[in-house]
Amino acid sequence: MRYFIPIDKSSIKRNERAGESHSFVAFPTEKIVHKDGSVEIIRELMEIRHLPIPEWYYNYIPIMVECSECHEKFLNTNLLSDEDSDGCYSGTICPFCGEWGCCDIEFEDIYKVIEKGKY
Numbered sequence: 001m002r003y004f005i006p007i008d009k010s011s012i013k014r015n016e017r018a019g020e021s022h023s024f025v026a027f028p029t030e031k032i033v034h035k036d037g038s039v040e041i042i043r044e045l046m047e048i049r050h051l052p053i054p055e056w057y058y059n060y061i062p063i064m065v066e067c068s069e070c071h072e073k074f075l076n077t078n079l080l081s082d083e084d085s086d087g088c089y090s091g092t093i094c095p096f097c098g099e100w101g102c103c104d105i106e107f108e109d110i111y112k113v114i115e116k117g118k119y
């Protein structure tokens with residue numbers, strides 16, 4: 001059976017930093033234990049590189065799906081994923097019976113949603 005996973009429209013937010021591929025994180029470099037027992041952590045800002053930040057942040061609404069093999073019903077967020085030794089991948093493995101491709105899911109396309117609404 002084919003399921004459509006909708007985007008939670010209230011969760012859509014444009015990312016002001018879209019496209020940026022570096023950020024700063026506070027990295028602990030030193031731990032000082034004072035005589036009174038208090039602990040002080042010295043942090044240094046470190047620049048990290050990463051994949052470009054996506055333009056939109058959003059969440060999907062979990063829906064109930066049914067396994068085509070064992071007919072158990074569960075939220076799509078409980079589907080398992082795995083890759084076999086031949087490099088075949090499945091993101092729709094039943095958490096109950098382990099059937100690969102236990103249902104067919106389609107995630108709503110963020111760009112189609114953006115076209116229709118004002119975000």
Ligand SMILES: [Zn+2]
Nearest residue numbers: 067070094097
């Ligand atoms: Zn199953």
